[in-house]
Amino acid sequence: MNSDLCRKLGIEFPLFAFSHCRDVVAAVSRAGGMGVFGAVLYTPEQLRTELEWIDANCGGKPYGVDLIVPTSIQRQGGSGPSDDQLLAGLPAEHLAFAEQVLERAGVGADDLEERRCALLHISRNLDSAGAEAMLDVAFSFPIRLIANALGTPPQIMLDRARAAGVPVAALVGSKQHAQRQVAAGVDILVxxxxxxxxxxxxxxxxxxxxEVVSVAGDTPVLAxxxxxxxxxxxxxxxxxxxxxxxxxxxxxxxxGEPSQVVKDKMLAASSSDTVRSRSRTGKTSRQLKSAWTDAWEADGPAPLPMPLQSLVAEPALARIEALAQRGHAGAADLATYWVGQGVGLMTQTTSAAEVVQDFKRDYLAATxxxxxxxxx
Amino acid sequence: MNSDLCRKLGIEFPLFAFSHCRDVVAAVSRAGGMGVFGAVLYTPEQLRTELEWIDANCGGKPYGVDLIVPTSIQRQGGSGPSDDQLLAGLPAEHLAFAEQVLERAGVGADDLEERRCALLHISRNLDSAGAEAMLDVAFSFPIRLIANALGTPPQIMLDRARAAGVPVAALVGSKQHAQRQVAAGVDILVxxxxxxxxxxxxxxxxxxxxEVVSVAGDTPVLAxxxxxxxxxxxxxxxxxxxxxxxxxxxxxxxxGEPSQVVKDKMLAASSSDTVRSRSRTGKTSRQLKSAWTDAWEADGPAPLPMPLQSLVAEPALARIEALAQRGHAGAADLATYWVGQGVGLMTQTTSAAEVVQDFKRDYLAATxxxxxxxxx
Known part of the structure; x- marks a missing residue:
């Protein structure tokens, strides 16, 4: 495609695949788009393993990494709360509500504590020391893009990207966000x-x-x-x-990384079957409606700030996903995943590479x- | 433009202007688009007056009419509740809440009853006899489009349009609506x-x-x-x-028909300054956030079904608009009007004809x- 951004990034077609699944990232980069690995749920060691695999399987094509690096990383300094402090900060009401939702569906809740401890690194990724460890891993690979998923990237992220010659992308949800990000020196707005x-x-x-294009000036905008x-x-x-x-x-x-149960729910869903809810991360995020989201929307306690709400929701959802994969009907009803309204247009399963080819054909026909x- | 729809309707550019303002309707039709007069707030006599003006001022170009004709018009038959029945059906709680909002802003509420009686025809337009009277007026003019703003058009509307050779458009908010409307024989989906x-x-x-295009078959879809x-x-x-x-x-x-106060609020508004609320008509509608919508969202009583909620809200909003025009600060805070998120991109006032020309230039540049x- 005749595109400054494609030339800048060394890609053929400006389709960016944000995915937590290394196979998708590598497949899209190989097919001419750019895979961007969503790393927020991983430990630095896991991120290294995944990027090694992607680097070995992307056919030498460009790929990127997406993190949540807090804007306040430098002000905050050092580490955040300890694991014990975090666990002690989870209100009994929230833990009990999550357990009740599982119990009512016959899913049980006996390994939630164990699952919660295995997910404590999510919160570490959000403090300064943890985020720097993730940046260390990301920049030890020849990434061609680094993205910050929430808020303005901190100066340290911008400086390290500059030093490595890697463009920085940042997600924005309003014109005002975009103006702040451009002022901070972000290279690509999403x-x-x-x-x-x-x-x-x-x-x-x-x-x-x-709206964002109108204030972006020369900064390219991805939709x-x-x-x-x-x-x-x-x-x-x-x-x-x-x-x-x-x-x-x-x-x-x-x-794609979801279980077949969740994939089948998505393939059957209409565009009206998603919900914006704070019940998963504490911030508003859109996901597939399910018995889990219905329960939180109907009478769940007020969501906790990040990362506490995740430490309530993710262990429960991990258990739900595990049981749903084994055919548990109650777990299948509860199972959910982040997805946008476009789910109503997702009606069949192909490979990620075929999706890229379908995009190219459909883009041409539309033009x-x-x-x-x-x-x- | 090379467009089957343009050829079918006899227009140059497929930009449809839905407006309650006759000047806008005529100006857009003259400029090569199609003005569509939103008639739901008018009496049949007022509609006749407005259409006479439009017909005399549209330069012989095509124009249309938009109504809310209930799907159930034939099942229901005859007239709806009498004026006295309607007024008696308005809960004291809702009337008191509206009055309190006005009183708190120093707007006063002494002529609300009078204003309410002057608006009772809104409900008559929604019953069978009233809707037929509106159709009688509409089809006595050489309209080139008739649109139904809510729900599937009743058979009588489709039959009369067929007889007059006028295409019927209908608004849809989901793929399922679209499938029902195509099955009913609608000519254009919005x-x-x-x-x-x-x-x-x-x-x-x-x-x-x-999504709608995917199920519309040969039926043209307006976005x-x-x-x-x-x-x-x-x-x-x-x-x-x-x-x-x-x-x-x-x-x-x-x-445009809003007061300068409301226009100024719109020109200053961002795309985040609208709210979807049931507090104006009883069904969910998007409007400019204001002290009025804030009050209803914060602690208003549950909205009433159509047309009752309108008989609570419209008299109050008419009084607010009148006082806002005279410079009353409290009324200006309360003033609101239906508008979409695109309000964030509306930053200056030009003529309706200039808007059409801007659209043409911008469409060409985008292509x-x-x-x-x-x-x-």
């Missing part, structure tokens, strides 16, 4: 509309993309939120976006459809 | 995303448009929701829409931007 899976704001992609087809990518680029940043569409590919309107 | 002003669902324009620029119209058409249906963008034109990505 404008994430309210229909996006995962953390999202309220302004829709159709409105947010031209995110609801985009699962090439025609939607073309739509975003007609509005001035330089490419598309997609997370949901990879979930139902053959490689030709628009060109035809100008013919005499 | 896919209205959740970012739209007025009545709207939850699915965003970016997702809803390709609505958040669209206030030509680049967004091009985006929608890249996704398969046949045109754009816009309501918000006309509100801040020189001709050329997309074409350029395919160049070698």
């Amino acid at each position: 404008a994430a509309g309210g229909e996006a899976g995962g953390h999202c704001g309220e302004v829709s992609t159709m409105v947010l993309v031209p 995110a939120g609801g985009i699962v087809t090439g025609r939607q990518m073309a739509a975003a680029m007609a509005m001035g976006a330089a490419g598309a940043w997609c997370g949901s569409v990879w979930l139902t590919t053959a490689e 030709e459809r628009l060109m035809a309107t100008l013919e005499d | 896919a209205a995303g959740g970012e739209a002003g007025g009545h709207c669902g939850e699915v965003s324009t970016m997702v809803l448009v390709p 609505a929701g958040g669209i206030v620029t030509g680049r967004q119209m091009a985006a929608a058409m890249a996704m398969g829409a046949a045109g754009a249906w816009c309501g918000s963008v006309w509100l801040t034109t020189a001709e 050329e931007r997309l074409m350029a990505t395919l160049e070698d």
Whole structure:
């Protein structure tokens, strides 16, 4: 494609695959897009293992890493609360509510403590020492993009990226966020509309993309939120976006990380079957509606701040996922995952590489459809 | 433009202006789009007066009418509740809450009863006899489009439109709505995303448009929701829409019907300054956030079904608008109007005709931007 951003990043087609699944990341990069590995749920050691695999399997094509590095990393300094402090800070009400939801569905809750301890590194990734350890690993690989998923990247992240010659991307949910990020020196803005899976704001992609483009100046803008087809990518680029940043569409590919139970729920879901909720991370994120999200929306306690809510929700959801995979009906009802409204357009499973090819064909057809309107 | 829909309707550019303001309707039709007069708040006599003016001022160009004709019109038969029955059915709690909001802002509430009686025709437009009277007036003019704003058009509306050779459009907020409307024989679908002003669902324009197109077959789809620029119209058409249906963008034109107070609030508003609320009509509709919507969202009583909630809200909002126009600060804080998230992109006042020309220029530039990505 004739695109400054493609030339800058050394890619063929400006389709960015945000994924927690290394297979998707490598497959999309090999197919001409750019895979971006979402690392927030991993330990530094796990991240190293995954990036070694990606580096060995991406055919020498560019790939990136996505982290949540707190804006306050330098002010805060040192480590955050200890594991014991974190566990002691979890209110009994929240832990009891999560257990009750599992018990009512016959899922049981006997290994939640063990699962919670195994996930304490999530909170460490959000403090200064932990985030620096993740940056150390990321920059020990020849990554071509580093993204910050929440808030303005701290100076240390920008400095390290500059030193490594790696562009920094950051997600924004409003024009005001975009202005702050441009002022901070971010190289690529990802404008994430309210229909996006995962953390999202309220302004829709159709409105947010031209708004962010209007204040971005020379900074390229990727469109995110609801985009699962090439025609939607073309739509975003007609509005001035330089490419598309997609997370949901990879979930139902053959490689995608969710269990088959969750994939089947997504393939059957309509675009109305997602919910924006603070019950998973403490911040508003969009996910598939399920008995779990219904329970929290109906009468769950007020969500805790990050990372505490994750330490309530993730162990329970990990248990649900494990049991759902083994055919437990109650667990299948509870099972959920982050996904955007585009889930209504995700109706069959192909490979991640085939998704990229479908995007290219559909993008071309959409562009030709628009060109035809100008013919005499 | 090379467009089957343009040829069918006799227009130059498939930009549809939904407006309660006759000046906007005539100006957009004259400029090459199609003005569609939103008649639900008018009496049949008022509708006749407005359409006579439009017909005399549209330069012989096509225009249309938008009504809310209940799906159940034939089942229901005859007239709805009498005026006395309607007024008796308004709960004291709701009337008192509206009055309190006005009193707290120093706006006063002494003429609300009078204003309420003057608005009783809104409910009559929603019963069978009233809706037929509106259809009688509409079809006594050479309209080129008739639209139903909520739900599937009743058979009588479709039959009368067929007899008059007038295409019927209907608004849809989900793929399922679209399937029902196509089955009912609607000629044009208006896919209205959740970012739209007025009545709207939850699915965003970016997702809803390709979803509706996928089930519309040969039925043309207009995109609505958040669209206030030509680049967004091009985006929608890249996704398969046949045109754009816009309501918000006309509100801040020189001709637009809101008071200058409301126009100024809209010009200053960001895309985050709207709210979806049931407090105006009883169904979910998007409007500018104000002290009025804040009060209802914070601790208003549960909204009443249509048309009762309108009979609580509209008299209060009419009084607010009147006092705001006279410079009353409390009334200005309360003043609101239906508008979509696109309000964040509406930053200056021009004429409605200039908006159409801006759309054309921006549409062309967006199409050329997309074409350029395919160049070698």
